[in-house]
Amino acid sequence: MSKVALKCDKITMKFGGLTAVNEFSVEINEHMIFGLIGPNGAGKTTAFNMITGNLKPTSGEIFFYNQNITGMKPFRIVSLGMARTFQNIRLFSNLSVLENVLTGFHHKLKYNLIDAILRTPRFYKYEKQIREEAMELLESVNLADKADFKASKLPYGERRKVEIARALATGPKMLLLDEPAAGMNPQETMGLMYFIQEIKEKFNLTVLLIEHDMKFVMNLCERIAVLDHGVKIAEGKPEEIQKNPDVIRAYLGDINA
Numbered sequence: 370m371s372k373v374a375l376k377c378d379k380i381t382m383k384f385g386g387l388t389a390v391n392e393f394s395v396e397i398n399e400h401m402i403f404g405l406i407g408p409n410g411a412g413k414t415t416a417f418n419m420i421t422g423n424l425k426p427t428s429g430e431i432f433f434y435n436q437n438i439t440g441m442k443p444f445r446i447v448s449l450g451m452a453r454t455f456q457n458i459r460l461f462s463n464l465s466v467l468e469n470v471l472t473g474f475h476h477k478l479k480y481n482l483i484d485a486i487l488r489t490p491r492f493y494k495y496e497k498q499i500r501e502e503a504m505e506l507l508e509s510v511n512l513a514d515k516a517d518f519k520a521s522k523l524p525y526g527e528r529r530k531v532e533i534a535r536a537l538a539t540g541p542k543m544l545l546l547d548e549p550a551a552g553m554n555p556q557e558t559m560g561l562m563y564f565i566q567e568i569k570e571k572f573n574l575t576v577l578l579i580e581h582d583m584k585f586v587m588n589l590c591e592r593i594a595v596l597d598h599g600v601k602i603a604e605g606k607p608e609e610i611q612k613n614p615d616v617i618r619a620y621l622g623d624i625n626a
């Protein structure tokens with residue numbers, strides 16, 4: 370039996386009078402690619418934000434490998450092995466591709482401020498080590514030859530990959546991707562699909578992703594949960610989700626809105 374990587378137990382997020390997520394429960398086995406879908410405003414990003422510590426749930430609990438992480442600060446959750454990317458790519462546009470990836474190693478640094486100021490041998494040793502590791506990561510995302518480019522100069526699909534490389538630099542067991550294919554053309558989207566499968570195998574990851582591109586979700590994810598107005602209305606394999614009447618209704622309702 371597979372281990373459960375992530376468990377959400379009835380998590381709820383209220384913003385004043387609005388219940389953005391209502392008692393959402395899910396269990397995600399490790400090494401799975403799991404999709405979270407739903408019409409606009411269904412509460413997907415809010416669920417992500419609770420899982421990654423960016424929002425504290427109004428109620429309910431979240432467990433990461435059986436450890437209760439409910440309401441923990443994001444940096445602590447990252448250090449436990451959960452990394453994420455954002456709906457709108459958040460890179461330091463003035464930094465190089467390599468420097469952006471280096472920021473992902475930040476929490477793992479083994480030298481302190483004094484080492485950095487005095488440039489002690491320890492500082493140089495770890496600086497060299499993390500640069501090598503960052504370059505390896507860039508190689509695995511096929512961007513090593515662009516390490517010195519400014520992040521802002523890369524095409525959209527590659528910036529998305531840099532963001533993922535930075536998330537991988539934190540050494541995650543689980544990766545959460547918020548709309549990774551948004552803004553990509555069909556060719557880039559196809560490339561991204563293979564890329565996510567590749568890094569999942571290579572880094573032994575569990576992946577949870579939000580995505581509106583149905584072809585992408587149905588082809589990539591092994592299991593899918595559907596949110597509508599903050600409530601989980603379905604969960605299952607892609608072929609089950611595709612023919613679920615509640616899901617079809619939720620999406621048609623969205624189109625007619």
Ligand SMILES: Nc1ncnc2c1ncn2[C@@H]1O[C@H](COP(=O)(O)OP(=O)(O)OP(=O)(O)O)[C@@H](O)[C@H]1O
Pocket residue numbers: 384387389407408409410411412413414415416
């Ligand atoms: N910080 C906030 N304060 C108040 N309301 C919020 C906040 N964040 C989200 N909401 C509301 O919660 C609901 C769910 O939003 P959320 O962004 O989680 O949906 P989503 O499924 O990710 O949507 P989309 O697919 O459009 O990104 C929406 O009605 C949204 O306006």
